[in-house]
Amino acid sequence: MRGRTRWVLSRPGGSADGARVYCFPHSGGSPGEYVRWAARLPGHQVRAVQTPGRGSRMDEEPFTGMEALVDSLVSQVAFEEPFVFFGHSLGALVAYETALALRERGLPEPRALLLSGTAAPHTLRARPSLRGLAGTELVAAIERVYGPVPAELHEDPELRDLLLTGLRADLEIVSGYRYRPRPPLSCPVTVLGGRDDEEPLDDLGAWRAYTTGPFDLRVFPGDHFYFRECPDEFFAFLDGALAQSAARAVLGPGPVAAAHVLP
Structure with a gap:
């Protein structure tokens, strides 16, 4: 049965007219951190993916391979439209692979991908x-x-x-995790990173090849967890990106060579 009782956490509230943003946590990350983003994004519905071995699923055996994790996720979760994926670090790779799996199964795909803190798969x-x-x-x-x-x-x-x-x-x-060439997605892709993170800007920008749709690269002050260091700038940008998605507008394109770097 495809549902969201074990796999997805959320708080009551949020606007029914906004986007549903499913957040995929970083390695060792708690879904609770992402659920708390709902307070900063009241115009949308924030939902955090909770995999086995985390939170209330601590007694379950965690996955150790990407393919098995994604297969179980898309088999058991019905993502509520219109939805957007946000993934940070490992979560960005899981979000990307989940979008591909939904496409392969003929299921509704995310309206947009927001991928944070990790290089494009072929550059890892x-x-x-x-x-x-x-x-x-x-x-x-x-x-x-x-x-x-x-x-x-x-x-x-x-x-x-x-x-x-x-x-x-x-x-x-x-x-x-190993890169496997597959046809690019068609949804808008926005890649986010910290200016002082170890991920090279060119490797973040290399995600451009993974979509035929609009692409944007945004670089914020800070390191790998830049969104903890400059939350006001981050949430202002994320709120705007989600609003565009919910309105069926495309995210503004931004060429890799002219990445947006906030001061």
Whole structure:
């Protein structure tokens, strides 16, 4: 049965006339962070995708491969139109693959894709597998490859083990993900990133080849989690992009060479 009881979280409220924005969290991310965006986007309906091994699904075995995750998601979730996908980091790749899977199944596709904090699939660098690592050994490996983790993961072993279960599964998806050439999508694609993030601007802009529709590249002040650092600018832009989508307007095109970089 295709529904949204386990897979999608949301808060009551939001305008029925606005877009439904389904948010796909980053590696180890909580869907709750994205659900809270509803307070900043009252004209729309914010919904966060909750995969096994997260939140109220903590007792379920998490997915460790992209194909199995996306297949289960599109089999069990009926995305309510008009809808838009927003994905950050790993979530951007999951959002993109989900849009492709919907197209392949002849199901309604997102009105637009907003992809944040990750390079286009064909430009991604290979990541080592962390399979078999646990505890402090896993934390050390994560920091070598992906950068510092929150201090709590060093200080609280019980919390560390709880959070690392889902994070390890997510990073296994990342390390096992491989680009497969497929026809481009037709919906507008907007790529967002932080000016101080490690992702090269050219690799973000390389998403241009993944749609025949309008493309826009927006760069905000900040690092990988720029939307936490400059929320006012980010939510103002996101609100406008969602309003355009709900009104069946196309997102304004922006050539890669002239990316919009906010001061």
